[in-house]
Amino acid sequence: MNLRAKIRLGLAAKLALCVIASTAAFFTLFGYINLRMERTYSRSMVAQSAERITDVILRSTRYQMLRNDRDALLNIIQELGSEPGIRRIRLFNKDGRITLSTQAAEFGNVVDKSAEGCVQCHPGATPVEKPEGGARAREFDEKGVHMLGVMRAIYNSPDCSNAACHVHQAGQRVLGVIDAHLTLAGVDAQVQERRRTLTWFLVTAIMFGCGAAVLFMWVVVHRPVKELIAGTHRVTGGDLEYRLPVRSDDELGDLAASFNKMTAEVGGVQAKIEEQVRRKTAELERAHKSLLNSEKMASIGKLAATVAHEINNPLFGILTYARLVSRGLKQQEFAGRDDLAEQLLTIERESKRCGDLVKNLLTFSRQAPSNREPNDLNTVVRRAALLVKHKLDMQSIELEERMAEDLPPANCDANQIQQVVLALMVNASEAMPKGGKLEVSTEYDARSEQCRVRVKDTGGGIPEDVLPRIFDPFFTTKEDQNRTGLGLAVAHSIVEQHAGEISVRSTPGEGTEFTVALPASVGSAAGAGR
Secondary structure: OHHHHHOOOOHHHHHHHHHHHHHHHHHHHHHHHHHHHHHHHHHHHHHHHHHHHHHHHHHHOHHHHHHOOHHHHHHHHHHHHOOOOEEEEEEEEOOOEEEEEOOHHHOOOEOOOOOOOOOOOOOOOOOOOOOOOOEEEEEEEEOOEEEEEEEEEEEOOHHHHHOOOOOOOOOOOEEEEEEEEEEOHHHHHHHHHHHHHHHHHHHHHHHHHHHHHHHHHHHHHHHHHHHHHHHHHHHHOOOOOOOOOOOOOOHHHHHHHHHHHHHHHHHHHHHHHHHHHHHHHHHHHHHHHHHHHHHHHHHHHHHHHHHHHHHHHHHHHHHHHHHHHHHHHOOOOOOOHHHHHHHHHHHHHHHHHHHHHHHHHHHHOOOOOOOOEEEOHHHHHHHHHHHHHHHHHHOOEEEEEEOOOOOOOEEEOHHHHHHHHHHHHHHHHHOOOOOEEEEEEEEEEOOOOEEEEEEEEOOOOOOOOOHHHOOOOOOOOOOOOOOOOOHHHHHHHHHHHOOOEEEEEEEOOOEEEEEEEEEEOHHHHHHHOO
8 A cells, every 4th residue: 555655646647658658659650650661662762773774774785685796785784783783684585594694603594483583473384474564573682682683574576576686486475584683782771870860860759759748747737736736735724815826727727716716715604604603602601601600699599588588587576676665765764765775776777777688688589579561671761860860960970861762662570670770870870989971871682682771881990800700699899888799699680580681891990881681572673673
């Protein structure tokens, strides 16, 4: 597996090898065919030259043959035989005897009719009187020399049959044969030289073609494909900002452009998914915190309800008897009566304060009944503002009300929500002892179908380490010993009973903003959205 991975060829390498193989095969076939054609052409030209030589011999010796001048005839044959490339010239009579030859040793010899050159005209018992073309060319080796032999028949004519020197019968068709042997050494050398030249040309052409093919594949195929692979790996690794360079307008350019478009779309989708994941994670974290807080509030609420029930009746008895004793003291005169009366007033006052504390505990523990119905939050907020307006005027706090005109009714208990808004406004006023600005506003969020009340002050803000604990019961940062730390806890409990949300945003030194979100009445909210 590892060896196979090491020798794995890429697309560009495969294309380059294919082009190289195709180029080499093409040029090799071209060279082979060219050499064959060149050799055939050379042989044809030599054969034509040999045929012309035999024709020249026949025409040059015709007169001497008619006169039967053998010396002149021999002289002509020897002169022609001395030409470069001509190895031998000889004349046969009809019986195959050599009558004349450039080689004197052959005079009078009879040629075997089954030998090369003769078998073409003597394939059987009866010779062919007129061979096709009138001449026969053949190739053969003689003593290691490549030769071309051409034979031409000497046909009988009226001049030959009527001549006084040597009369031939008129019915005799062939009188003899001229046989010329030409060496092919020059032709072979030329062909060999052409072969070497063509071989070098083919090798150079193949190398150049292969180099051009490799360069072309590298620039046009290998580099874009490598860039595409590298881009795919980077995108797979999470780099959705990577883009491929578009270097051409061909298919690879279209592929790079499509890759960039796809990556951009995937990046957009991933960004949306990540945003949704972040939003859902934040919602889950808020839900988890709300659940933990609800569980904590429920546990504390149960404890508060138990304590409230246990101490409510004794406190009521203490308060009643303190009032009775105080009333009886007013009817008697004795020393120290005023002191006792003052002590009874203290007992009555503290018992009443404990009663209020028990009442808050019962509200916090969700024991107080709730009467929910569609209510106008603007009216609820105005009532709460009216109750606290005198306190705000005394502290030189500017109150700004911004009520939404198209606010649909909220499904809530008006008295309990008024208590929540009043608690928030009182806390805001206490955060601005030297004056400031208190802004109370209402709005409707159609997306969540919630009515919202915002209470914003310009006080000193809430420290970051305190902010997570402000809704905890019995937690307070005020120095007044009469503070119970149940105000925001009770407000949080009431809002939760209404299936709503209460949140806070504070910047130290700039102020604090509380937001109470309550579900709108379904039918009324739909009408308001029209």
